[in-house]
């Protein structure tokens with residue numbers, strides 16, 4: 001169901017790779033709610049070609065940008081401002097990658113070249129995007145920026161590896177830039193801490209099936225899926241949440257505040 005929550009708004013969606021991607025669902029929901037969007041992803045992801053389907057469906061241009069490149073990110077804002085003839089009202093940062101996770105390097109043995117690469121892509125990119133946005137004056141007053149995080153920023157989870165550190169920094173950047181952009185232009189910046197979700201990035205975590213099942217049993221409402229994450233994100237882009245900023249917002253069916261559930265106790269007592 002659509003509520004016209006984003007009627008007349010314009011935005012940039014980073015990170016739609018395929019139909020499973022959280023960003024894919026957010027793009028579809030944003031357009032259903034009346035927004036016009038620009039889609040962006042790394043050149044390598046564009047070469048896979050799937051994003052063209054979404055672009056057609058959403059009537060949106062695709063502007064490639066590797067978020068570790070200042071030139072790419074600046075070019076994205078220049079072209080987006082041209083396309084819309086002005087600034088944007090929302091940005092989704094739905095980007096993450098760890099080379100240590102991909103190559104199965106255990107946390108204590110992390111290869112620091114891999115660590116820096118993953119940090120640049122997964123965390124520093126939010127700073128880079130916000131810095132470029134501010135320089136180009138690309139976000140309208142009362143605009144909203146959302147980045148996706150995970151509770152491994154606060155607690156240990158096996159297999160999450162250096163992505164835990166990246167998410168901790170991502171949340172910190174949202175907080176600090178949220179202050180700066182709030183003062184400057186009433187732009188809000190928040191992170192959504194999402195349940196484990198079956199996507200390309202999610203499935204890269206070792207033992208993901210057990211992980212997702214445990215979270216399901218540990219949440220009174222069960223795991224939140226990608227469509228539900230898109231719904232929540234839309235509310236944060238809308239004018240209904242204008243005074244929410246610098247927050248890390250759990251969207252996890254209650255997982256983060258549950259000590260243990262009866263379902264887990266029953267499983268352990270078997």
Ligand code: NAI
Nearest residue numbers: 015017021022042045067095096148196197199200201202
């Ligand atoms: P996904 O694999 O569909 O999305 C990750 C995106 O990052 C891809 O589109 C990829 O092309 C993009 N990316 C990687 N390197 C890039 C670069 N250099 N420049 C630009 N883009 C680049 O997976 P998913 O799950 O939709 O991930 C989106 C966000 O949600 C990530 O931040 C992830 O950590 C976060 N998240 C995912 C959860 C899950 O269980 N799937 C749970 C909580 C948060």
